[in-house]
Amino acid sequence: MTPRGADSETGRLEAVIVHRPGAELGRLTPRNNDQLLFDAIPWVARAQEEHDAFTDALRRHDVEVLYLLDLLTETLASDDARTSVVEETTENLRLGVGLRAYLRDALGDLEPERLATVLTAGVRNDEVSGVASIVTSLLAHEDFLIDPLPNLLFTRDSSVWLPGHVAVTSLAMPARVRETRLTGLIYTHHPRFAGAPRLHGPHLEHLEGGDVLLLGPGVMAVGVGERTTPAGCERFADQVLRNGLAHTVLAVPIAQDRATMHLDTILTMLDVDTVVVYPHAAEGLRAYAITTGGDDLHVAPPRSFFDVAAEALGIEKLHRIDTGLDPVTAEREQWDDGNNTLAIAPRVAVAYERNEQTNARLIDHGIDVITMPGSELGSGRGGPRCMSCPVERVSES
Numbered sequence: 001m002t003p004r005g006a007d008s009e010t011g012r013l014e015a016v017i018v019h020r021p022g023a024e025l026g027r028l029t030p031r032n033n034d035q036l037l038f039d040a041i042p043w044v045a046r047a048q049e050e051h052d053a054f055t056d057a058l059r060r061h062d063v064e065v066l067y068l069l070d071l072l073t074e075t076l077a078s079d080d081a082r083t084s085v086v087e088e089t090t091e092n093l094r095l096g097v098g099l100r101a102y103l104r105d106a107l108g109d110l111e112p113e114r115l116a117t118v119l120t121a122g123v124r125n126d127e128v129s130g131v132a133s134i135v136t137s138l139l140a141h142e143d144f145l146i147d148p149l150p151n152l153l154f155t156r157d158s159s160v161w162l163p164g165h166v167a168v169t170s171l172a173m174p175a176r177v178r179e180t181r182l183t184g185l186i187y188t189h190h191p192r193f194a195g196a197p198r199l200h201g202p203h204l205e206h207l208e209g210g211d212v213l214l215l216g217p218g219v220m221a222v223g224v225g226e227r228t229t230p231a232g233c234e235r236f237a238d239q240v241l242r243n244g245l246a247h248t249v250l251a252v253p254i255a256q257d258r259a260t261m262h263l264d265t266i267l268t269m270l271d272v273d274t275v276v277v278y279p280h281a282a283e284g285l286r287a288y289a290i291t292t293g294g295d296d297l298h299v300a301p302p303r304s305f306f307d308v309a310a311e312a313l314g315i316e317k318l319h320r321i322d323t324g325l326d327p328v329t330a331e332r333e334q335w336d337d338g339n340n341t342l343a344i345a346p347r348v349a350v351a352y353e354r355n356e357q358t359n360a361r362l363i364d365h366g367i368d369v370i371t372m373p374g375s376e377l378g379s380g381r382g383g384p385r386c387m388s389c390p391v392e393r394v395s396e397s
């Protein structure tokens, strides 16, 4: 049966896909971390402990935790899945003809579990021994033949569950492009998801899950900035409106900076009418309401995000809880993903423990804050929302 998906950010979370960081995190070095979108070199064992604390908290709240690596391994039991992923992974022009043929055979022979590890941790030039080619000779020892995917940790970005549908996204940064090949593969071949109606896709205009917020039944917001393009937003809005998955999509321009790479780095929902938001970004935050009228999309002129969102949701006001207590604390805690909370039910949210002042404000406003450590995980610039892809949520009606 197709998973029910989600129609809000705050409905009771029933099932979520996460990725426990593994060997791919151990590939980061001071020379490649910028390109691989990490701001430091994480201590892998501690990152795993932090992630285990996250998933333990979710399970304690009756959330079913699905590990991406397990789903991928199960998916690779299918010959069709194995053939297609090996083909796609080796089509990189960096390899050349001889090495491509060698890797195709070598990967094709691997057991699902080992293949899943190779697909996520990548392969370095000095890790292949059965082939000597011009390419292997001229590449440096540490050059990757298959790139590692350390950002798989952020399962939010590579797919988005909507009511009864899943959108496989189109990631903007070269270091992340291959992630959607794996999520797309899982949704095509894994028995739990096979047949789920699909939207969007990796070959379409850029759209990242961190930019998609399901504000409430019928209303979605899409951040447009460093990652999601105006064209990606347009394509997504068109698909969800025409499929009746929403009546209004808000296009929300955000600054094209690393600190605000996704809409969920500046605001997340804590209740049906409450968000935690970075005040510096909130002041000028505007939204274009997109609706359908006949065959065309209708785009209203931009107005305050908070006003447009409240109107679309049919509520009197979208309440704001601001990050931090003063501008400097707010800037520090926004950078450390203080705004990137994961609601697991209305007014119950997981947050990094380090953002003490923001968390204190949430508690003052009656939010049940479940804290988790994130000193190592945070070096990838993502918090609890980024690290979770809700597959099933139940909204109160």
Ligand SMILES: NC(=O)NCCC[C@H](N)C(=O)O
Pocket: 036, 037, 038, 151, 154, 156, 157, 173, 176, 209, 210, 211, 261, 262, 264, 265, 380, 381, 382, 383, 385, 386
């Ligand atoms: N939704 C999110 O904000 N995801 C965080 C992604 C962090 C990752 N290092 C990236 O730069 O894409």
